[in-house]
Amino acid sequence: MKRRGIWPDEFTFAPLLKACANLEDLELGQGVHKHVLALGFGRFGSIRIGIVELYSGCGRTMDAKKVFDETPHRDVILWNLMIKGYSQEVNVDMGLGLFRQMGERTVVSWNLMISLLAQNGREKEAVALFHEMRNGEFEPDEATVVTVLPVCAQLGELDLGRWIHSYVKSKGLYPNLVSVGNTWLISLENLVIWRLLCVFKDMPRKNVVSWNAAISNCAFNGKGELGVQLFDEMLDEGVRPNDSTFVGVLACCAHAGWSKEGDLFDSMMASHGIEPTIEHYGCMVDLLGRGGCLKEAHKLSENK
Numbered sequence: 001m002k003r004r005g006i007w008p009d010e011f012t013f014a015p016l017l018k019a020c021a022n023l024e025d026l027e028l029g030q031g032v033h034k035h036v037l038a039l040g041f042g043r044f045g046s047i048r049i050g051i052v053e054l055y056s057g058c059g060r061t062m063d064a065k066k067v068f069d070e071t072p073h074r075d076v077i078l079w080n081l082m083i084k085g086y087s088q089e090v091n092v093d094m095g096l097g098l099f100r101q102m103g104e105r106t107v108v109s110w111n112l113m114i115s116l117l118a119q120n121g122r123e124k125e126a127v128a129l130f131h132e133m134r135n136g137e138f139e140p141d142e143a144t145v146v147t148v149l150p151v152c153a154q155l156g157e158l159d160l161g162r163w164i165h166s167y168v169k170s171k172g173l174y175p176n177l178v179s180v181g182n183t184w185l186i187s188l189e190n191l192v193i194w195r196l197l198c199v200f201k202d203m204p205r206k207n208v209v210s211w212n213a214a215i216s217n218c219a220f221n222g223k224g225e226l227g228v229q230l231f232d233e234m235l236d237e238g239v240r241p242n243d244s245t246f247v248g249v250l251a252c253c254a255h256a257g258w259s260k261e262g263d264l265f266d267s268m269m270a271s272h273g274i275e276p277t278i279e280h281y282g283c284m285v286d287l288l289g290r291g292g293c294l295k296e297a298h299k300l301s302e303n304k
Helices: 010-023 026-039 045-057 061-070 076-088 092-101 107-118 123-135 142-155 158-171 178-186 193-202 208-220 224-236 243-256 261-270 278-290 294-303
Strands: none
Touching (some): 010 045, 045 076, 076 092, 076 107, 142 158, 243 261
16 A cells, blocks of 8 residues: 555554554554554544554553543543453553543443453452442343353352342343353352253353353262263263263263263273273273272372
């Protein structure tokens, strides 16, 4: 474009800055920024958004904040980018301070702040902010659910977890996003097994993570035989197991007193091409030990 003598305008630089941000190429982005300043295009909102996204995404939050502070009319996208930048820097209080200053928020704003709190050991504040979001008549989306469910499990907020389950079903989020169902399954370790199976059954689409979560939770809840049955169903459905699947099903075998755990262990390598790890050997040693096969357990532990 430059070689052909075509003069750039404000629409040229916004996608260039976006590309640099996506590539996390700070040096190239700084070069584009210099051209923007030299040509006097720094006043355009779309270009300011691109500059803030570049610097915040590349860990240069102070540079992003400088552009942010110099922007007279800040839209919600600019505020969200700054909060996201502070989340990458793990600067929770700065992010929260900005969030409280926002005159306008979107669901993305709430999700960013709830996630920032949850990821930095401030789960109670994350739940409180979620309640504030609901009271403000904002409707949680898939990202909200995926963020809040693990927090509910960690804090033992079972009533809130049940409300979210009901909300997910009523909004039809299971068919839209497999990760919503998977997150719910993974977060169910502290709940009764029947609720897990209801969630699992309700999921119209399942992937290996879904099956692994259900099988592992069966082991956690002492329902080994049920977990082994789920593993068989998984294979019948044509879902390819991975190493985490076998950790879960071997743990189920221990609870079920299944006598064919050796065949299962062998099939992991022979039929599925999965090399056993220390976790798999640990499960096998536990299985053999529970079955009174101490010599075999000792031999396996020596050969791992």
